[in-house]
Amino acid sequence: MVTRQRAYKFRFYPTAAQRHQLAVEFGNARFVWNRCLDMRSTAYKERQEKHNYVSLARQVTVWKKTEFPWLADSAACCLTQALIDQDKAFQNFFAKRGKYPRFKSKWDRQSVRYTLDQRHIQSTYGAGEFLKVPKLGFVKVRWSQMPAGIPKMATVSKDASGRYFVSFSCEVDIQPLPKTGTVIGVDLGIKDVAVTSDGEKTGNPRHLKRRLKHLKRQQRRLSRMKKGSNRRNRQRAKVAKIHAHIAASRADFLHKTTTALIRQADGIAIEDLHVKGMVKNHHLAGAIADVGMGEFRRQLEYKAAWYGREIEVIDRWAPSSKTCSECGSYQEKMTLRVREWTCPDCGTRHDRDENAAKNILKFSTLGNRGLKARGAGKNLPGHDPDTRDESRTDAEKFTEPMFEPTAWTGQRMSSSSMSFRRSQSCIRAAQ
Numbered sequence: 208m209v210t211r212q213r214a215y216k217f218r219f220y221p222t223a224a225q226r227h228q229l230a231v232e233f234g235n236a237r238f239v240w241n242r243c244l245d246m247r248s249t250a251y252k253e254r255q256e257k258h259n260y261v262s263l264a265r266q267v268t269v270w271k272k273t274e275f276p277w278l279a280d281s282a283a284c285c286l287t288q289a290l291i292d293q294d295k296a297f298q299n300f301f302a303k304r305g306k307y308p309r310f311k312s313k314w315d316r317q318s319v320r321y322t323l324d325q326r327h328i329q330s331t332y333g334a335g336e337f338l339k340v341p342k343l344g345f346v347k348v349r350w351s352q353m354p355a356g357i358p359k360m361a362t363v364s365k366d367a368s369g370r371y372f373v374s375f376s377c378e379v380d381i382q383p384l385p386k387t388g389t390v391i392g393v394d395l396g397i398k399d400v401a402v403t404s405d406g407e408k409t410g411n412p413r414h415l416k417r418r419l420k421h422l423k424r425q426q427r428r429l430s431r432m433k434k435g436s437n438r439r440n441r442q443r444a445k446v447a448k449i450h451a452h453i454a455a456s457r458a459d460f461l462h463k464t465t466t467a468l469i470r471q472a473d474g475i476a477i478e479d480l481h482v483k484g485m486v487k488n489h490h491l492a493g494a495i496a497d498v499g500m501g502e503f504r505r506q507l508e509y510k511a512a513w514y515g516r517e518i519e520v521i522d523r524w525a526p527s528s529k530t531c532s533e534c535g536s537y538q539e540k541m542t543l544r545v546r547e548w549t550c551p552d553c554g555t556r557h558d559r560d561e562n563a564a565k566n567i568l569k570f571s572t573l574g575n576r577g578l579k580a581r582g583a584g585k586n587l588p589g590h591d592p593d594t595r596d597e598s599r600t601d602a603e604k605f606t607e608p609m610f611e612p613t614a615w616t617g618q619r620m621s622s623s624s625m626s627f628r629r630s631q632s633c634i635r636a637a638q
């Protein structure tokens with residue numbers, strides 16, 4: 208059993224009074240953030256003085272009593288939390304994990320964080336029933352799932368299309384899924400986001416592509432409108448709504464697909480596609496960004512850790528597409544356009560992606576654990592790193608439009624780090 212912080216996010220519908228109060232909260236928290244950020248920057252530039260959350264919180268208290276009495280209209284915890292978050296942002300910046308903190312704009316997504324009083328929470332919180340937020344009172348939440356545990360903090364946000372959300376995280380115990388006794392290989396691609404070694408295909412919903420035309424038209428309309436006009440503000444919300452819709456259906460697709468894969472098998476072998484490098488390639492950038500390949504892998508990995516599954520990532524130079532999964536023979540020429548092919552050595556008819564998925568499973572160590580390899584051919588010689596030609600790679604699959612394969616094979620052969628190893632990394636599920 209694993210104990211995890213699990214994040215929940217629900218839409219909620221504030222009353223008119225709550226919307227008003229939230230506008231105050233957002234505005235004040237933003238004001239405090241921006242003014243303190245400015246103070247920090249100038250104090251450092253002019254006098255090499257460093258501020259922190261404690262000195263700034265003191266300053267906010269002074270402001271409440273003097274210059275800006277309206278700051279007292281917001282929940283104290285939201286202002287304090289904004290300063291704590293700013294401290295974190297600076298820590299990230301100094302540790303080179305993030306950029307220099309930026310000013311917040313009223314046109315961006317708005318959010319404030321509330322500290323929930325743990326003494327009162329027992330009587331003011333009921334999962335799936337009620338949630339009380341300081342200064343707002345009880346909020347009308349659409350409980351799309353039942354959260355486990357008790358929240359310590361709540362973040363209330365309003366997105367650019369005007370929807371309100373409350374999110375919080377709880378500590379939950381997750382039971383591992385029952386073992387299935389099987390392992391699968393998964394080929395990630397563009398035509399189908401995932402194809403498994405037993406031939407299942409997910410398709411690619413191409414949310415962005417389908418809606419891009421619509422989005423473009425609305426964006427063009429927005430750009431022609433006069434800045435600051437009401438019509439422009441309405442149009443801005445409309446464009447944001449289209450974006451939100453695309454993001455939501457993409458997230459839905461990815462979650463359903465990754466969960467289905469995790470349920471199917473005890474071990475899943477995937478390729479390391481090096482998403483960053485791929486996105487640089489403009490021919491494929493749109494398609495890959497659309498699918499959310501990096502997110503796909505991230506979800507597989509954390510769900511594997513939750514449910515006691517194993518993910519093995521194989522070398523991204525492995526020739527998974529170009530090797531026959533039945534007899535192991537290697538095909539020199541095969542472009543991205545070839546979707547189906549017949550092996551000249553054994554006569555097997557292959558679907559390109561399914562064959563690749565079978566090979567991915569074979570190249571991994573998962574098949575050698577006495578588990579049933581779903582879809583992988585039976586009489587196949589195991590993958591032997593010593594006898595394989597290092598120059599044979601499957602990288603053309605994604606680099607083809609940019610590089611001439613012959614131009615970099617020589618270079619690759621000279622580099623020992625590229626040598627064809629069985630597995631690059633093996634993420635063992637935390638149990």
Ligand SMILES: [Zn+2]
Pocket residue numbers: 531532533534535536550551552553554555
């Ligand atoms: Zn063959």
